[in-house]
Amino acid sequence: MTAAKAPLRIVADGAPKGDAGGRGAAVHEAVYERLRRAIMSGQLEPGRALSVRSLAAEFGVSAMPAREAIRQLAALGALEFTPTRRVAVAHMTPRKLSELCDARLALEPALAARALTALGDDEGAREKLAAKLLSIDETLDRAIEQGDSAAYARLNSEFHFALYEAARAPVYLGLVESLWLQTGPFMRVVIGRLGTAALEDDQHKEVVEALRAGDRAKLETAIRDDIKQGMTNIARGYSSNE
Amino acid sequence: MTAAKAPLRIVADGAPKGDAGGRGAAVHEAVYERLRRAIMSGQLEPGRALSVRSLAAEFGVSAMPAREAIRQLAALGALEFTPTRRVAVAHMTPRKLSELCDARLALEPALAARALTALGDDEGAREKLAAKLLSIDETLDRAIEQGDSAAYARLNSEFHFALYEAARAPVYLGLVESLWLQTGPFMRVVIGRLGTAALEDDQHKEVVEALRAGDRAKLETAIRDDIKQGMTNIARGYSSNE
DNA sequence: GCGGTCAAAACGTGATCACAAAATACGGCC
DNA sequence: GGCCGTATTTTGTGATCACGTTTTGACCGC
Numbered sequence: 001m002t003a004a005k006a007p008l009r010i011v012a013d014g015a016p017k018g019d020a021g022g023r024g025a026a027v028h029e030a031v032y033e034r035l036r037r038a039i040m041s042g043q044l045e046p047g048r049a050l051s052v053r054s055l056a057a058e059f060g061v062s063a064m065p066a067r068e069a070i071r072q073l074a075a076l077g078a079l080e081f082t083p084t085r086r087v088a089v090a091h092m093t094p095r096k097l098s099e100l101c102d103a104r105l106a107l108e109p110a111l112a113a114r115a116l117t118a119l120g121d122d123e124g125a126r127e128k129l130a131a132k133l134l135s136i137d138e139t140l141d142r143a144i145e146q147g148d149s150a151a152y153a154r155l156n157s158e159f160h161f162a163l164y165e166a167a168r169a170p171v172y173l174g175l176v177e178s179l180w181l182q183t184g185p186f187m188r189v190v191i192g193r194l195g196t197a198a199l200e201d202d203q204h205k206e207v208v209e210a211l212r213a214g215d216r217a218k219l220e221t222a223i224r225d226d227i228k229q230g231m232t233n234i235a236r237g238y239s240s241n242e
Numbered sequence: 243m244t245a246a247k248a249p250l251r252i253v254a255d256g257a258p259k260g261d262a263g264g265r266g267a268a269v270h271e272a273v274y275e276r277l278r279r280a281i282m283s284g285q286l287e288p289g290r291a292l293s294v295r296s297l298a299a300e301f302g303v304s305a306m307p308a309r310e311a312i313r314q315l316a317a318l319g320a321l322e323f324t325p326t327r328r329v330a331v332a333h334m335t336p337r338k339l340s341e342l343c344d345a346r347l348a349l350e351p352a353l354a355a356r357a358l359t360a361l362g363d364d365e366g367a368r369e370k371l372a373a374k375l376l377s378i379d380e381t382l383d384r385a386i387e388q389g390d391s392a393a394y395a396r397l398n399s400e401f402h403f404a405l406y407e408a409a410r411a412p413v414y415l416g417l418v419e420s421l422w423l424q425t426g427p428f429m430r431v432v433i434g435r436l437g438t439a440a441l442e443d444d445q446h447k448e449v450v451e452a453l454r455a456g457d458r459a460k461l462e463t464a465i466r467d468d469i470k471q472g473m474t475n476i477a478r479g480y481s482s483n484e
Numbered sequence: 485g486c487g488g489t490c491a492a493a494a495c496g497t498g499a500t501c502a503c504a505a506a507a508t509a510c511g512g513c514c
Numbered sequence: 515g516g517c518c519g520t521a522t523t524t525t526g527t528g529a530t531c532a533c534g535t536t537t538t539g540a541c542c543g544c
Contacts, residue, residue, distance in 0.1 A: 026327070026527065051495065062529050067496085068313050075317035077416055084536060085268070085496055099413040106348045171341040171424065174319055175417050182413065268497065293525065304499050309526085326506060327526060486544085495536070500529105507524070514517085 008050070008058045010038045028065035031055070035069050039078045039089060040181055041153040042188020048089040050079070078181035092186040094238060100183050101231040107176050108160075108227060109220035112207075114167035116216050123214070129166055130212045133159055137204045144199055149191040152199060153184065159204060163211070187230075190237025198233050202226055250292070250300045252280045270307035273297070277311050281320045281331060282423055283395040284430020290331040292321070320423035334428040336480060342425050343473040349418050350402075350469060351462035354449075356409035358458050365456070371408055372454045375401055379446040386441055391433040394441060395426065401446060405453070429472075432479025440475050444468055 025033075035055065038044055056066040070087055073079045080090045119125045136159045143151035157180060164173055191199065203226035210218035267275075277297065280286055298308040312329055315321045322332045361367045378401045385393035399422060406415055433441065445468035452460035 028527080052497090053495070063496090064528050064530095067310065068527090071310050071313045072317040075314040077413065086536085087496090096413060099411050102352065103349070103413055103417060106352060107345070110344065110348060169341050171319065171338060171345055171421070175345060175420065178417065178420075179413070270497080294527090295525070305526090306498050306500095310497090328506085329526090487542105488544105489540100489542085491538100491540085493536100493538070495534100497533085497535105499532085501531105502529085503527085505525080505527105507522100509522075510520085512518090512520105514515105 008054050010034065010043060010058055026065070027061050028068035031059050031061060031065045032069035032072055034059065035073060036078070036181065037154075039073065040157055040184040041150060042184050042186075042191070043150070044089045044185055045189050046089050046091045046185045048185075050087045050089065052087070073181070076178045076181050078178075078184075089185050090182055094235075096182075097186070097231070097234060097238065100179055101227065104176070104179050104183075104227050104231075105224060107172060107179070108164070109223045111164050111167050111169060111172045111176055112219050112223045113216050114169050114172065115163050115165075116211065116214060116219055118166055118168050121214075126211055126214060129163070130208050132162055133204070133208050133211065136162060137208065140204070141200075144196045147196050149188060149196055152191060152196055153188055156202075157184070163207065183234075187234060190234050193237045194233060198236070199230075201229055203229060250296050252276060252285060252300055268307070269303050270310035273301050273303060273307045274311035274314055276301065277315060278320070278423065279396075281315065282399055282426040283392060284426050284428075284433070285392070286331045286427055287431050288331055288333045288427045290427075292329045292331065294329070315423070318420045318423050320420075320426075331427050332424055338424075339428070339473070339476060339480065342421055343469065346418070346421050346425075346469050346473075347466060349414060349421070350406070351465045353406050353409050353411060353414045353418055354461050354465045355458050356411050356414065357405050357407075358453065358456065358461055360408055360410050363456075368453055368456060371405070372450050374404055375446070375450050375453070378404065379450065382446070383442075386438045389438050391430060391438055394433060394438055395430055398444075399426070405449065425476075429476060432476050435479045436475060440478070443471055445471060 044050070050070070052063050052066045052070060055070065056063050059066065070079060074081065074087070077090060079087055081087060115129075116126075119129065136155055140152065140155040140159060143149075143155055160180075161177075164176060167173070203222045206222035207219065207226065210216075210222050286292070292312070294305050294308045294312060297312065298305050301308065312321060316323065316329070319332060321329055323329060357371075358368075361371065378397055382394060382397040382401060385391075385397055402422075403419075406418060409415070445464045448464035449461065449468065452458075452464050
């Protein structure tokens with residue numbers, strides 16, 4: 001497995017989640033959240049070698065919380081182990097990419113539809129969420145124009161999960177998050193190859209329109225088309241190098 | 243959260259997986275596998291309180307491997323944490339059950355279809371797998387007749403995963419396994435309420451027939467009907483007590 | 485420049501200890 | 515029997531150390 005030799009440098013891009021109780025977040029929860037964001041946003045490319053000790057040093061903690069965070073992310077498919085149990089960001093293959101695409105198509109339109117159901121007949125709630133998504137999408141468009149692939153990755157997941165979280169469906173959300181964790185690192189590599197200009201044709205405005213209209217079929221189609229568009233880009237990025 | 247006070251007693255029902263390298267399986271891997279099986283087969287009911295120390299004592303290991311196994315199973319949704327970070331088997335609600343059912347319907351027919359594709363035109367391979375499934379199903383039928391709910395739970399998952407593993411689709415397999423881990427504990431409770439006789443109408447023979455014939459549409463339908471049947475039973479089991 | 489050898493460094497893992505917080509048990513009181 | 519206060523037990527977590535294995539780098543010979 002290719003082991004990147006550049007020193008580990010993970011840039012914070014958001015506050016860790018709050019705590020589960022009065023204690024404040026456990027250190028391992030904070031490490032998990034920061035590492036999760038780094039992976040999902042593609043700061044770490046597929047195959048990138050990591051270790052308990054290097055992550056502990058990077059986050060300024062001892063080995064224990066780093067180990068717990070690694071185990072958790074590995075269970076979600078974001079990290080994987082070599083034959084000798086070294087840790088690395090999960091690698092990508094064409095076959096795995098196809099699986100991820102199919103699984104996303106199987107789950108995300110349904111999750112979006114659940115979000116619509118959860119919002120119910122409350123047009124105000126739909127409008128509020130639509131406004132939020134539009135705001136994120138506008139910032140996203142600026143990131144594309146500026147060629148800022150890091151911001152693009154972060155905002156794209158922020159857009160989708162703002163919608164998906166509205167579904168109040170933790171089982172589905174957990175599955176979808178696992179898929180995004182496995183896709184994120186490679187997505188970033190692809191964006192680096194193709195440039196952000198290749199990302200302009202998303203279906204985000206269609207998503208927002210369908211949400212506003214309360215049109216379930218159109219929302220599912222928009223999500224499905226957005227996934228296909230994104231995966232088409234990824235496939236092009238794949239063949240452009242290997 | 244209801245904390246069961248009965249001492250923890252987890253019965254082994256299969257050998258832990260082999261190792262990833264020359265070292266043999268790590269202790270935490272063995273603990274994970276045993277705990278995973280206990281959860282999936284319903285030896286531990288939803289809401290059952292666990293702890294790092296009690297699991298460590300039960301498995302005769304130190305706290306570290308128990309913690310790693312817990313973290314991994316929690317990431318898969320099989321275990322959950324209380325507000326003060328105590329550990330318990332994930333509880334069930336009608337809403338969560340509905341989600342699990344929908345997610346299974348979204349993923350498992352497609353995974354079965356992938357298994358068929360992976361076997362290809364090799365009629366011999368299909369026949370071999372079909373024979374294996376039939377053998378498992380026959381043992382399953384005997385467990386039903388004998389009212390052995392523990393054996394039923396184990397054999398039912400063995401049947402399904404023998405088929406799903408043939409798909410060579412680790413992304414899908416991981417997602418489906420997570421769903422089964424979340425369903426297993428409650429399934430067992432329900433079987434205890436309704437009795438194994440309620441389980442006779444599965445679609446396993448239809449699955450085997452469709453597999454033999456290489457009939458993708460029928461295989462998907464059989465898996466879908468089997469899931470619906472199982473979930474109908476679960477819903478009945480739900481309303482029979484709460 | 486390449487291959488082999490060896491020593492050092494790095495690694496994952498398990499064990500243990502300590503600490504603070506939470507849960508439980510117990511006794512007294514009403 | 516329930517409530518309250520207190521003491522005890524249990525808990526999760528983080529730190530550290532040790533061990534065995536793997537990896538890496540330096541060195542030497544060709």
